[in-house]
Amino acid sequence: MTLCTDAFLGLAREEARTLGMPELPLVIIPHPLGGEPAERVQARAAGALDGVVAALTRGAP
Amino acid sequence: MNAAKAGAASGQHKLQAEALTFGSHDEALEAFHGRGWTDGLPVLLPTEQRVRAMIAGAGRPAADVIGLVPPRWAEATVENMAINAVMAGCLPEHMPVLVGALQAACDPAFGLYGIQATTHPCGILIVVTGPEAARLKLNAGFGCFGPGNRANASIGRALRLVLVNVGGAIPGQGDMSTQGSPGKYSYCTAENEGATPWEPLRVALGYGREDSTVSVFAAESPHNVNDHQCLTAHTVLSSIASVMATIGNNNASCIDSGDVLVVLGPEHAQTVAAGGMTRRDIQRFLFDRARNTVGLLRQRAQWSMARWPKWINQDNDETLVPLVGQPEDIHILVAGGAGKHSSFIPTFGVTKSVTKRIERVGK
Numbered sequence A: 001m002t003l004c005t006d007a008f009l010g011l012a013r014e015e016a017r018t019l020g021m022p023e024l025p026l027v028i029i030p031h032p033l034g035g036e037p038a039e040r041v042q043a044r045a046a047g048a049l050d051g052v053v054a055a056l057t058r059g060a061p
Numbered sequence B: 001m002n003a004a005k006a007g008a009a010s011g012q013h014k015l016q017a018e019a020l021t022f023g024s025h026d027e028a029l030e031a032f033h034g035r036g037w038t039d040g041l042p043v044l045l046p047t048e049q050r051v052r053a054m055i056a057g058a059g060r061p062a063a064d065v066i067g068l069v070p071p072r073w074a075e076a077t078v079e080n081m082a083i084n085a086v087m088a089g090c091l092p093e094h095m096p097v098l099v100g101a102l103q104a105a106c107d108p109a110f111g112l113y114g115i116q117a118t119t120h121p122c123g124i125l126i127v128v129t130g131p132e133a134a135r136l137k138l139n140a141g142f143g144c145f146g147p148g149n150r151a152n153a154s155i156g157r158a159l160r161l162v163l164v165n166v167g168g169a170i171p172g173q174g175d176m177s178t179q180g181s182p183g184k185y186s187y188c189t190a191e192n193e194g195a196t197p198w199e200p201l202r203v204a205l206g207y208g209r210e211d212s213t214v215s216v217f218a219a220e221s222p223h224n225v226n227d228h229q230c231l232t233a234h235t236v237l238s239s240i241a242s243v244m245a246t247i248g249n250n251n252a253s254c255i256d257s258g259d260v261l262v263v264l265g266p267e268h269a270q271t272v273a274a275g276g277m278t279r280r281d282i283q284r285f286l287f288d289r290a291r292n293t294v295g296l297l298r299q300r301a302q303w304s305m306a307r308w309p310k311w312i313n314q315d316n317d318e319t320l321v322p323l324v325g326q327p328e329d330i331h332i333l334v335a336g337g338a339g340k341h342s343s344f345i346p347t348f349g350v351t352k353s354v355t356k357r358i359e360r361v362g363k
Helices: A006-018 A038-058 B025-034 B048-058 B078-088 B092-105 B112-117 B131-135 B150-165 B233-244 B251-257 B266-274 B279-289 B294-299
Strands: A002-005 A026-029 B065-069 B074-077 B123-129 B188-190 B213-219 B223-226 B260-264 B291-293 B320-322 B330-334 B341-345 B354-357
Touching (some): A006 A026, B074 B078, B078 B092, B092 B354, B150 B188, B223 B233, B233 B279, B233 B341, B251 B320, B291 B294
Antiparallel strands (some): B065 B074, B260 B341
């Protein structure tokens, strides 16, 4: 699976498709990540956790 | 009107592209714009006759694969490059330069995927040196970065159209550049060899004087160095170093994963040469002087992404940090006309420029 921010979702989907992995699970977090204070990054991680677990255990959430 | 994004199947060699038919020239042009096949400016319609002439200019079979172009990882063939070259306004004799430029851009050392998809505003600068530059009437004099010269404008534009139409570098989809760049329309220049006081760039890079070469750089727009005051080599180069040592460019943080380009105007080049400095001396001087402090970089730029050589002491805020890992990664080109202006061209930073010999048709 791959984590990406919503601003890069289009690129991620296209890249997965062209590399022959159209079903690659993508877990999306709100943009931006760079420059965010630690507590917001923690919140992004917490918000993405269920999706990551689901992607790694059952495929795309 | 039988345009081709696309040439039709006729003649002895069948073209791969689909033939498209339109009611009029205007209708075809609007369709090309509407389908996202242009850079926003009008294109010359790629009729079968024009595409076949362009393929002939390449001197290679239409089906030859020149490279895989990310992020779509699609095959750039002589045929689909010829279609884009027609659209850009190229002449058939420009094709060997375009082919060489794409070969260089697809070299793994260049790192085209990152260059295409990054948020950084890098266009791909094409630099041509050698006899072919003069034969093709590339402009290396006044206004060498444009506008006004057909070869410079159309070759640079053709590469961009290949990057978009074959590679999928569509702004906001495959090209994630935050602001884009004027250099993403067309970015092609040539060495002003007659005004170069040292060996030409291609010779410095290990090619023969009789060769012609094409180099690609993942380049920001030129940053100007205006110096009408300094009349010695060291003072002119110090002005250039001050323009180089800005912390907002990628090279400030990327160091040894990148290289940069300094384009000396002929008058500045003459002043530097009159001071007895060789190409190697200039590279060493700029490597030593164009530096930022660790303390400044720590607070700004891309500190969190920095992957530096071990010889840079990151624990001392006063440590002076060069833009590249070694003097040879500061490339020196002489180009332009009269006047006391030079330019510094930072790059994407996670890329090394690549040079290929131009294989002239029938040579």
